[in-house]
Amino acid sequence: MYLCTGKILRVNLTTRKISTLSTSDYKEWLGGHGLAVALFFDLVKAKSVGAFDPGNTLVIAPSYFSGSLVPAACRTEMVGIQAQSYPYEWFTRTNVGGRFANMCKYAGFDAIVLEGAAEKPTWINIVDSDVELVDATNLWGLDTVDTQKVIFKNVIGSAGYGKWRATKKGETIQRPAVLTIGPAGENRSRLGTVMTDMGNAFGQGGFGGVWGSKNLKAISVLGTGSVEVANPDELMQARIWAEKNYGADVDNPRINAWQEFITSHFGGHPNRGWAPYDQQRRASGCTGCHLNCRPRTSSGYGNESICVDALYYQNWDLSKHGKITEITGYAADLAQRLGINSFELHTELAYLKALYDKGVLGRGMKIDTDLPFEKIGEAEFIQQLLTQIAYRKGIGNDIAEGIPRAAQRWGRYREDTESGIMAAMFWGYPVHYDTRAEVYWGYASIVGARDINCHDFNVPAYWMPSLDIPAKKTPIVTAEQVAKWVGEMPPYHDPEMMNFATSNIYSVHMARTTAWLLHYSTFWKQTCGLCDNAFADFVNPYGPNNRGITPEGELKFFKAATGRKISFEESLEMGRKMHNLSKAIWTLQGRHRDMEVFPDYVFSVDTEGTSYVPGEPPSYYMPTKENGKWDYRNVVPRHLDRKKFEEWKTRYYELEGWDPKTGWQKEKVLKDLGLDKAASELKATGKLK
Numbered sequence: 001m002y003l004c005t006g007k008i009l010r011v012n013l014t015t016r017k018i019s020t021l022s023t024s025d026y027k028e029w030l031g032g033h034g035l036a037v038a039l040f041f042d043l044v045k046a047k048s049v050g051a052f053d054p055g056n057t058l059v060i061a062p063s064y065f066s067g068s069l070v071p072a073a074c075r076t077e078m079v080g081i082q083a084q085s086y087p088y089e090w091f092t093r094t095n096v097g098g099r100f101a102n103m104c105k106y107a108g109f110d111a112i113v114l115e116g117a118a119e120k121p122t123w124i125n126i127v128d129s130d131v132e133l134v135d136a137t138n139l140w141g142l143d144t145v146d147t148q149k150v151i152f153k154n155v156i157g158s159a160g161y162g163k164w165r166a167t168k169k170g171e172t173i174q175r176p177a178v179l180t181i182g183p184a185g186e187n188r189s190r191l192g193t194v195m196t197d198m199g200n201a202f203g204q205g206g207f208g209g210v211w212g213s214k215n216l217k218a219i220s221v222l223g224t225g226s227v228e229v230a231n232p233d234e235l236m237q238a239r240i241w242a243e244k245n246y247g248a249d250v251d252n253p254r255i256n257a258w259q260e261f262i263t264s265h266f267g268g269h270p271n272r273g274w275a276p277y278d279q280q281r282r283a284s285g286c287t288g289c290h291l292n293c294r295p296r297t298s299s300g301y302g303n304e305s306i307c308v309d310a311l312y313y314q315n316w317d318l319s320k321h322g323k324i325t326e327i328t329g330y331a332a333d334l335a336q337r338l339g340i341n342s343f344e345l346h347t348e349l350a351y352l353k354a355l356y357d358k359g360v361l362g363r364g365m366k367i368d369t370d371l372p373f374e375k376i377g378e379a380e381f382i383q384q385l386l387t388q389i390a391y392r393k394g395i396g397n398d399i400a401e402g403i404p405r406a407a408q409r410w411g412r413y414r415e416d417t418e419s420g421i422m423a424a425m426f427w428g429y430p431v432h433y434d435t436r437a438e439v440y441w442g443y444a445s446i447v448g449a450r451d452i453n454c455h456d457f458n459v460p461a462y463w464m465p466s467l468d469i470p471a472k473k474t475p476i477v478t479a480e481q482v483a484k485w486v487g488e489m490p491p492y493h494d495p496e497m498m499n500f501a502t503s504n505i506y507s508v509h510m511a512r513t514t515a516w517l518l519h520y521s522t523f524w525k526q527t528c529g530l531c532d533n534a535f536a537d538f539v540n541p542y543g544p545n546n547r548g549i550t551p552e553g554e555l556k557f558f559k560a561a562t563g564r565k566i567s568f569e570e571s572l573e574m575g576r577k578m579h580n581l582s583k584a585i586w587t588l589q590g591r592h593r594d595m596e597v598f599p600d601y602v603f604s605v606d607t608e609g610t611s612y613v614p615g616e617p618p619s620y621y622m623p624t625k626e627n628g629k630w631d632y633r634n635v636v637p638r639h640l641d642r643k644k645f646e647e648w649k650t651r652y653y654e655l656e657g658w659d660p661k662t663g664w665q666k667e668k669v670l671k672d673l674g675l676d677k678a679a680s681e682l683k684a685t686g687k688l689k
Contacts, residue, residue: 001027002230002562003064008039009109009131011124013214014054014116018131023110028674031064033093033526034578035111036079040091041581041678043113047091047588051083051206052188052213054117060179060219061111062101063529067227069235070557071242071290072531076101082450083190083206084341086404086428088595090449091585093526094207096179097286098200101529103177106223118215125155126221127176128169136217143337144182144195151178151220170224180218181208182339183390188212189400191341191389198336199294199304200286204429204450206402208339230563238556243290246543246553275302275310276324286531293533301329305336312346313382320377331382338390343451345386347423347430348403349376354421355412367410369395404428420601426451435598436607436639437620438462439505440513446596447514447652449586454521456536457486457513461498464539465621465632470613476546477539479623480630485538485547490569492516500622500635506644511652516572522582523575524554576656577673583658583665584678587687593649593663598640606637659689 065073121136185192185208192208285292313331355361388396416422435442487495496509537548609620657669
């Protein structure tokens with residue numbers, strides 16, 4: 001099997017039994033998410049088990065493309081019952097870049113299954129096909145950086161990084177790729193992450209806390225093998241073709257406002273927005289990446305950190321000091337060392353400050369805390385806050401449960417979700433892109449199990465117009481071009497998918513937008529491993545006529561790597577199958593249509609948008625079609641209509657072939673997709689239509 005090693009590692013932490021499964025039994029699921037969700041479904045009988053229960057099985061699976069020359073594909077999926085979502089602990093996925101996916105395959109494994117819970121702190125050491133469970137008592141309490149340093153020395157010895165080291169099967173100059181939790185995970189925080197290197201994390205889902213409940217400190221992998229591809233020369237030519245036709249030309253850059261924020265496709269330059277406190281930096285990236293969007297800074301602060309990981313504290317830093325300082329980078333590093341989800345911190349800080357300003361949180365207040373809010377923006381404040389969360393001290397014991405659960409403890413959940421000052425928009429996850437404006441983002445999240453975090457439509461539909469238009473620059477393509485190009489995508493061929501006018505946001509067209517996003521991302525990104533920062537590539541200033549590489553590029557890479565020629569429709573049908581297996585798990589957990597709802601403020605409070613251009617009022621520009629004419633228009637202020645949203649849900653369920661009254665799947669749909677086992681299990685529990 002091309003791109004596969006043939007073996008799946010199975011580790012029972014309770015019994016300490018180490019065994020393997022054959023990948024050939026799961027060849028239809030390829031790798032990454034597809035393989036992981038299939039393994040979870042087969043191996044976990046009690047699918048409604050709690051996140052911190054020893055019965056919660058985790059599956060870690062390198063992406064299908066990892067280990068090969070497919071660009072931006074060194075990704076690793078992990079699935080299991082999450083700790084972060086509220087009020088239900090849904091089955092979900094999380095993803096990490098860096099080096100782990102390739103190294104896991106080079107060590108000989110297509111996936112790692114983690115069952116049970118260790119009696120005492122443990123780490124797993126994998127060198128090629130040799131696997132051992134190691135006492136981690138000496139590592140318990142260390143932060144994520146120091147843990148990796150100790151493991152590096154343990155595995156490669158005194159020879160150090162960059163020196164040749166022999167294993168039983170080969171030689172390498174590499175250091176191992178290490179996944180590890182920090183103190184937050186050890187203390188079962190629902191904000192706990194699993195880190196590798198710096199700036200790379202299984203961030204969403206609270207899986208750091210799940211690892212802590214299993215007494216699992218780390219997994220280290222060092223491999224000297226390789227994976228076989230069908231046509232190496234064809235794959236190399238596909239990569240060269242992509243870089244030649246869609247890559248950034250450093251001698252003739254085509255940079256406009258939206259590219260000041262996001263990385264140009266198929267070229268690679270240090271992203272200008274990630275380290276604003278340090279202008280001397282170099283590009284870094286995940287193994288085999290062509291983008292290299294992660295910075296290496298001269299100061300050493302915020303290394304390899306991007307987006308909210310790097311910038312969650314910057315606005316407080318800016319307001320305190322009049323400029324962004326190295327405190328922003330220090331805050332990024334500290335959260336990662338302690339293993340805390342930076343994205344939740346981003347909105348959490350605003351919520352805590354709002355409660356402080358209202359006089360209900362602070363020293364001697366109803367919500368008593370000694371956090372020095374008068375010093376917010378300083379290093380001292382963020383250090384105290386993060387330390388309290390990681391070690392569950394003071395108010396940190398509540399916040400470690402996640403803000404929705406903390407608000408519930410404080411008796412404020414209903415009030416603050418009605419007013420919107422607690423911006424938990426879907427399943428307790430903090431608002432990312434606003435459902436009230438960029439509706440498909442929230443729709444895909446609420447019919448899923450977490451913040452969808454897939455930027456496929458987000459760049460051309462939001463970032464490009466929302467940065468260029470307030471900056472009085474003309475977007476490189478028109479709203480009509482974006483609608484046309486997306487509308488050409490199989491299987492729907494529907495330009496109205498990109499119409500964000502209020503008259504269209506509850507339509508079957510927006511149901512198709514949601515379904516396309518879920519099916520595409522499940523297959524191409526979460527299973528094959530294509531990076532969210534690079535794909536789907538609809539608009540590219542370096543592409544012919546500013547058009548991106550999707551869908552031609554994905555199919556070229558797949559054919560070269562696997563020897564199989566598939567259509568784009570077939571790829572999305574495979575994504576649909578994988579998504580339906582996750583849906584079956586949610587139904588077995590107790591999911592019903594009535595649970596898929598947004599908090600009250602989404603239906604009663606207008607969004608005002610966001611301002612990224614100094615001096616310009618908040619806005620949210622999106623492609624809209626009004627009176628037959630396409631344009632980028634500001635769609636705020638607006639909120640959702642509760643009744644019409646329910647009508648949208650019905651249209652979406654019908655589009656997916658599910659029962660509109662319950663949201664449950666129909667037997668024919670599952671059997672047509674080849675999901676007979678899922679159909680049988682659902683039928684046995686009375687949850688199949």
